[in-house]
Amino acid sequence: MTTTVRRLGPEAGAASRRLSEEAFGVPATPSEPGELGLPGWHWWGVVDGDRLVAQSVDREFDGWFGGRVLPVAGIADVTVAAEARGAGVLAPMLLALLEGARERGAVVSTLWASAPHIYRRTGYEVVAATRLVDVPSAVLGAVRALGDVRLRRAEVADAERVRGLYDAWAASHDGALTRRGVSFPGTDEQLLARFTGITLAEDPDGRPLGYAAWVRGRGDGSGPELSVPDLVATHVDAYAALVRALASFGSVASTVRLRTTGDDLVRLLVPSLDWGPVKDELYSLKVLDVERAFTGARCAPGLAVELGFTVAGDVLPGLDGAYVVTASDGVVRCVRGPARDDRTLSPRGLALLVTGARPSRDLRVLGLLVGGDPAQDADWDALVAGRVHGVLDHF
């Protein structure tokens, strides 16, 4: 097999849809101008002669990390034709795609892996998750009402309020997508049409405190009776009022399926152990630009450190090397610099460290961090202390 990696344009639409359908069972729906021509989608493929044998797409997103927004390359639709699997076409395709993503300014790349191991050799590691949980309506109904919260159905005119509430939630979660920009083009009407209803929680003066976006099932046992893709709030009173409203479907929906970030805040309101995980999905990240991945992140204002480390073993040309990270006045900065000692991170260790997904001691246990002075690990952990991970969008 003599293969070539190249960008795919709309001309590859039919072959691409066939590969997707074979791998994921997605129906081949013709679209105008075709998914391969949509703004914010950068398709790459591997061809053997004129046959498409692998494909993947780099999608333009922005994500919250360390209190500021970074450009994200969201990888999706990774497919190798059945006959070409294990033949070594995946690695060069991902490399070309990631170099392209880096050229367009992406700082990190993320993906929802069907199996995380597939991407570990490329330097991805799991930094966040979503967990679908089923909670009996009666249990949610037992959450105590708090404060004076008014509920009302969101109308088209409220779309920007809903987005604002999501923004407030996302800004405090590492990994959350901004839901703005080229990959979230929907109108206000389309935002509301995605759900059976969006219930807004407000204080007595009409200030928004939270919302639940919910979808009523068909009522024929073919799926969850009531699903809640988004339940976000800036105040506990709103969380309590919203879960009680969801529980009020109890006579027709005995359980409510919540999409959560795993250890979600809502769980701390639930009065019993009835919190049944249905499905976990894992979100993996790889750093494409070390300096920008650190620089600008917020840290404790009292923290003043200067730390050095080396990255070794990355697949991207030029990424390996020594770096210096400083923290002062509540902001982290990173530049290339001389190695101070032999503290060395693998790309997967870097992904975990820069997002604060795991403390340094775990990286050492996993062999993703070696060398350096272990006593200094606490300074590294302090750089990313207090981060909460959460991402609710699948792609």
Ligand SMILES: CC(C)(COP(=O)(O)OP(=O)(O)OC[C@H]1O[C@@H](n2cnc3c(N)ncnc32)[C@H](O)[C@@H]1OP(=O)(O)O)[C@@H](O)C(=O)NCCC(=O)NCCS
């Ligand atoms: C997943 C897929 C793209 C891998 O292609 P491939 O040509 O088999 O990939 P490679 O042989 O280069 O394997 C890369 C690594 O992933 C591992 N791997 C491959 N398939 C795997 C699986 N299903 N589960 C866990 N690991 C897997 C390989 O063992 C290899 O590990 P290594 O780096 O330790 O050597 C291909 O099997 C496929 O198209 N599957 C169906 C669609 C799919 O699942 N896509 C992924 C969506 S996130």
